[in-house]
Amino acid sequence: MAEQVTVTCAGGCAKVVLSGKLDAVSAPGLQEELKKLIGQPIEKLVFYANDLEYISSAGLRVIIFAKQKINVEAKVYFIGGQDAVVNVLKMSGLDTFMSIQPTFEE
Amino acid sequence: MEKREFPAILAHLETMIDFVMRSAEKQGFDKETLGQIRLACEEALVNVVSYAYPGKEGTVEISCAPAPAGGIVIEISDRGVPFDPLSLPEPDTTLPMEQRKIGGLGIYMVRKIMDDVGYRRADGRNVFTLTKFLK
Numbered sequence: 231m232a233e234q235v236t237v238t239c240a241g242g243c244a245k246v247v248l249s250g251k252l253d254a255v256s257a258p259g260l261q262e263e264l265k266k267l268i269g270q271p272i273e274k275l276v277f278y279a280n281d282l283e284y285i286s287s288a289g290l291r292v293i294i295f296a297k298q299k300i301n302v303e304a305k306v307y308f309i310g311g312q313d314a315v316v317n318v319l320k321m322s323g324l325d326t327f328m329s330i331q332p333t334f335e336e
Numbered sequence: 337m338e339k340r341e342f343p344a345i346l347a348h349l350e351t352m353i354d355f356v357m358r359s360a361e362k363q364g365f366d367k368e369t370l371g372q373i374r375l376a377c378e379e380a381l382v383n384v385v386s387y388a389y390p391g392k393e394g395t396v397e398i399s400c401a402p403a404p405a406g407g408i409v410i411e412i413s414d415r416g417v418p419f420d421p422l423s424l425p426e427p428d429t430t431l432p433m434e435q436r437k438i439g440g441l442g443i444y445m446v447r448k449i450m451d452d453v454g455y456r457r458a459d460g461r462n463v464f465t466l467t468k469f470l471k
Contacts, residue, residue: 254382255349284371286378287442297433306433314371321448322441323429 237263243274244300249281252289260289264296272301276334280310285318293324309334339399344385344414352398353377356410359400363408364470373408373468376449379442380412380421380464388416388462406470407451413463420455421446421464 236247237260244267252260275296279285297306306328308319319325340355342348356377360370384396399411427440447453452467 253349253378254385255346284374286375286382287445288382290441291438294433294436298436302434314368318375318445321445323431324433326430327432 236260237267239267239270239272242271243276244270244272244296244304245276245278246296247278247281248285248289251284252282252292253284253286254288257286257288257292261292261295264292264300267296267300270300273304274307275300275304276307276309278309278334279312279315282311282315285315287322290318290322290324293328305329307331307334337399337401339397341395341397344388344394344396344416346382346385349378349381349385352381352396355398356400359410360408360468363402363406365408365468369468372449376446376466376468377410379446380410380466383419383421383442384412384414384416384462387419388414390417403467403469407468410466411463412466413461415461418457419462420457422453422455 238245246264250256277293293306297304308328308330310332311319311330316325316330319330338359342352353374357370357374360373365373381396388394394414394416396412396414401409403409421443424440424443427437427444446466450466451469454465456463
């Protein structure tokens with residue numbers, strides 16, 4: 231199986247590729263990956279959600295965790311999210327605190 | 337009515353959700369509503385898995401029945417620590433991310449998605465009932 235790189239960081243911008251389901255089972259693994267970014271100078275947290283089919287509160291908590299622990303001032307982008315996933319963001323009120331866009335443009 | 341018992345551990349979450357979804361699919365909900373039911377189920381079940389049996393093993397019993405006049409009634413019960421999920425304060429969804437607290441978001445979403453939610457403590461069990469009507 232090819233290694234899947236889901237979290238990369240360059241030029242102060244962390245790119246996180248989400249796919250499949252981000253739920254109570256898969257969220258802890260992503261959180262562990264994001265912990266590796268703590269201490270690095272990151273101003274943008276860009277979540278690519280084109281292949282994300284489902285997100286639950288566990289997934290939302292990882293996004294909150296990323297902002298709280300990596301850089302509270304970082305701007306959060308949510309790219310290419312499907313309607314059902316964006317609806318969950320709206321339900322939680324988190325949509326007002328991130329830039330929800332079809333493609334990444336700063 | 338379909339009823340099944342599962343070990344209350346994360347490894348069984350998918351199986352638990354699949355059990356509910358197989359029942360929900362028979363009720364005639366559209367794809368979007370099924371997705372919401374799936375989410376509400378996960379949130380309710382994760383709470384049992386995470387908090388009902390601290391430091392020990394336990395089970396969760398799930399039953400699904402058609403709602404009168406269309407829809408589904410899901411009952412999730414456990415023999416764990418007495419806990420009323422409806423007693424949790426609602427999270428403040430106007431708070432920016434950096435001020436959000438950890439808890440409460442899951443049950444908040446259950447309440448937003450489902451048409452009716454209920455809790456009772458009976459015979460040493462927490463019983464959490466979720467109802468979604470067919471519109």
